[in-house]
Amino acid sequence: MYKSPLGDLRKSVDEIASYQDQALAKMTKLIAQNHPHYKAKYSQLGLDIASITTLAKLESIPVTEKMEFVNSPENFRMQSAIDAPDEYVIWDIVYTAGTSSSPTPIYQTSYDFRGILLAQVRMAEIRGMSNKSRIMNLYPITAHPHGAWLRANNAAAALGCAITAGMSGRDFGSFELTRKTAEIVELTLQSNPTALWGVPSYIREVLSQILAKGGKLPALDMIAVSGEPCTQAMRASLTELAESVSDVPVVVSDSLGASELQCGLVECTLGAGFHNPAPELFLLEALDENGKRVSEGEIGSLAITHLDRRGTVLLRYLLGDKVQITYENCDNCGRGGGRIVAHKGREGRFTKIRGNMVNLDELLKILADDKAIVEYQIEIHKQSKTDPLSLDELTVRVVPGAGCDTAAIGKRVAAAIRITPVVQEVTRDQIWGNNTSLKATRIIDSRDYN
Ligand SMILES: [Zn+2]
Known part of the structure; x- marks a missing residue:
């Protein structure tokens, strides 16, 4: 080969x-x-x-x-x-x-x-894919070209297997070519994939919608993820959802990708x-x-x-x-x-909130590890939009799943970083839009530094 x-x-x-x-x-x-x-x-x-x-x-x-x-x-x-x-x-x-x-x-x-083609074929080989695989590319088309969407298509070409691209993302001007998630769900069902490739949270969204409408992906045996950390809770959730729609066991194959490599390290x-x-x-x-x-x-x-x-x-x-x-x-x-x-x-990302040094990665991990949270985002801002001298405020936005308890989230965050956040429930669209970027914006710092 x-x-x-x-x-x-x-x-x-x-x-x-x-x-x-x-x-x-x-x-x-x-x-x-x-x-x-x-x-x-x-x-x-x-x-x-x-x-x-x-x-x-x-x-x-x-x-x-x-x-x-x-x-x-x-x-x-x-x-x-x-x-x-x-x-x-x-x-x-x-x-x-x-x-x-x-x-x-x-x-x-x-x-x-x-x-890159060699690296992509090897990745597939290590993961246990072959030219019989059928890939559904669920990475978005981003404003700046990104390796995730491009290389999924290249990998299929090098491997000699079939691929269907979901084409979520943001349109520019009069070029309306991207698909809404509902259309992508239909396309995924129609293409009967063996593997879904994408960012974990978006694959979870697509699988949830397939399950909700009683759809099946009978041949699905792999979920190949990269782009954001796939925590144990996320892995468990993806496996459970995938096995509910597939007739065969499903492996969640994580990857440590880097734009500087244009491929990922895989297990x-x-x-x-x-x-x-x-x-x-x-x-x-x-x-x-x-x-x-x-x-x-x-x-x-x-x-x-x-x-x-x-x-x-x-x-x-x-x-x-x-x-x-x-x-x-x-x-x-x-x-x-x-x-x-x-x-x-x-390596930790730190910022000062109300004078306290806060490890933002530790904060994000608390939210990522909570099975009852579907999506999350934090914003550090001023308590008053009109008063730049007002106190810093930390807002945690969550898309709640089953059994989500916002008061408990607030307490857990306060115990870890000694700052009590405002916890808001939001919809997935408020964080992701139409899957327009590869990574959800997890941290917004809207304090005025001028
Ligand atoms: Zn090995």
Whole structure:
């Protein structure tokens, strides 16, 4: 089906590391010639990047912080090489779905696109999909192109299987092409998928509506999610809903995706860890605060290094996740290449509310873990819209499910962060609209900072 020097990744740790050494040596040579940002950075540091020819030597170069990339994304794009111009033709651009006002572009060239197809086929293979799968793509069409919707379609092409796209999202001007959720529900029923791909909360919405109208998806055996954390409560809810409409057992297959990779790390079976589907293309490292690799099994900051790319290229780039990595072959499937055996969350996002430092991730986790909450959003604002000097207020908006108790939610939040919130019940549309963005807006800070 496809060919790679690393085959199906059932190779020894040494074989894979030695392949990655060679790939890195080629990559750093190209970077020394063609990468505006790293050429300038390393010459300032007196570092010869082309001399970094092994994974061991890579440890001696500094990490790349997120802000470094976000502040000058164009400088991370390789300049075309005269000897192989075709490899540098821009194929597509995606944007990170961050919260900043100007999303960061990530360039894929013709060469990179082939790599992405390989990674997508591997992901499918690791998850247990095949060319007999029928995918329903429930990712939205976003204002800025995003990898989720695009790569689902590309994955089906590379795998040789069928796909139907839901096409939720926001229309522009007179181009009315998106579908409402009710139409997407009909389309999903009609396409009789084996796999639903999307953001967990939107898949849950579609499944709930199918169940409510007595519809069946008899062949559904996989729910492939990414885009937002799939908590245990969410996994349980998705499994229960899916198994109510399917005639066969359903697996919820989570993925740790990153726009900088244009693929996701996936599990071969629940609990086996998130496998790097393409160690030919990128290296995973878990680092301490000095940029040194932590010992295997210890928690470190996840960094990615592109090993074979021509568009946007990043070295030791910190994604902001805390992880444990192993490079040993998987006990379950035998694949190597590195996998994340534990994800310990994002590096915390903090803000001050009424003078108290609050860990917003901890607050969101309380809401995400509550089975009685379907959707949630927090807003930090001033008590009075007209008085900028009034006190900060925290409002928690929830779409209630069965047994939802807003008073209890308020108490739980107050106990955790020492601030009593206002808890409001809202509808799903108030948070999501027509599934217009990939991620729901979970945090709104509308305090006036001027
Ligand atoms: Zn495995």
